[in-house]
Amino acid sequence: ILNVEQSPQSLHVQEGDSTNFTCSFPSSNFYALHWYRWETAKSPEALFVMTLNGDEKKKGRISATLNTKEGYSYLYIKGSQPEDSATYLCASPRVVSNYQLIWGAGTKLIIKP
Amino acid sequence: DSGVTQTPKHLITATGQRVTLRCSPRSGDLSVYWYQQSLDQGLQFLIQYYNGEERAKGNILERFSAQQFPDLHSELNLSSLELGDSALYFCASSVARDSLYGYTFGSGTRLTVV
Numbered sequence: 102i103l104n105v106e107q108s109p110q111s112l113h114v115q116e117g118d119s120t121n122f123t124c125s126f127p128s129s130n131f132y133a134l135h136w137y138r139w140e141t142a143k144s145p146e147a148l149f150v151m152t153l154n155g156d157e158k159k160k161g162r163i164s165a166t167l168n169t170k171e172g173y174s175y176l177y178i179k180g181s182q183p184e185d186s187a188t189y190l191c192a193s194p195r196v197v198s199n200y201q202l203i204w205g206a207g208t209k210l211i212i213k214p
Numbered sequence: 215d216s217g218v219t220q221t222p223k224h225l226i227t228a229t230g231q232r233v234t235l236r237c238s239p240r241s242g243d244l245s246v247y248w249y250q251q252s253l254d255q256g257l258q259f260l261i262q263y264y265n266g267e268e269r270a271k272g273n274i275l276e277r278f279s280a281q282q283f284p285d286l287h288s289e290l291n292l293s294s295l296e297l298g299d300s301a302l303y304f305c306a307s308s309v310a311r312d313s314l315y316g317y318t319f320g321s322g323t324r325l326t327v328v
Binding site for chain 2: 132133135137143144145146147148149150152190194198199200201202204206207
């Protein structure tokens with residue numbers, strides 16, 4: 102793949118349930134993978150920056166894994182809460198773009214009370 | 215407060231006019247990035263400065279220009295404004311040059327061209 106792709110585009114999850122979504126990126130010349138949370142009417146907030154194959158990072162109920170060989174990352178949210186409702190963006194800097202982030206379109210997560 | 219300060223928060227101006235958006239990066243960050251978010255669109259990268267020098271350009275129009283000053287604050291100048299320039303303009307900062315660390319975003323400047 103040439104671009105950063107995210108799936109699904111949107112997701113409705115019941116409060117208390119756990120969920121996960123995917124970011125796919127070019128595996129060649131991998132440099133780093135960023136995850137951001139973007140709440141409505143706010144600005145994007147960095148969650149994780151991952152660089153090593155097999156890396157796993159955690160922040161509270163949110164965690165992420167990275168597979169650089171096959172070019173994907175998963176974001177997991179355990180026990181979803183209403184405040185988790187947001188759009189989750191992943192992005193990867195590319196050499197061909199002078200290390201500018203190539204952004205995915207995001208996964209919009211809606212937590213139903 | 216993220217540590218990145220953008221002013222003004224809102225700006226309403228007429229077509230053909232020129233405006234300047236200002237960004238002060240988080241303390242210690244040397245990179246400043248400008249992004250545009252139009253209605254229902256994602257983040258469109260405009261330009262990056264690192265320690266006072268232009269580092270990378272994205273889809274920035276010729277009517278737009280930017281600079282980073284010795285104190286590391288940055289200004290984005292938009293001229294000959296058109297209705298289609300109405301958007302939310304974000305500034306972000308990072309400590310590194312090559313996107314190896316997370317970006318800290320400001321709260322944005324909402325520009326409305328009428």
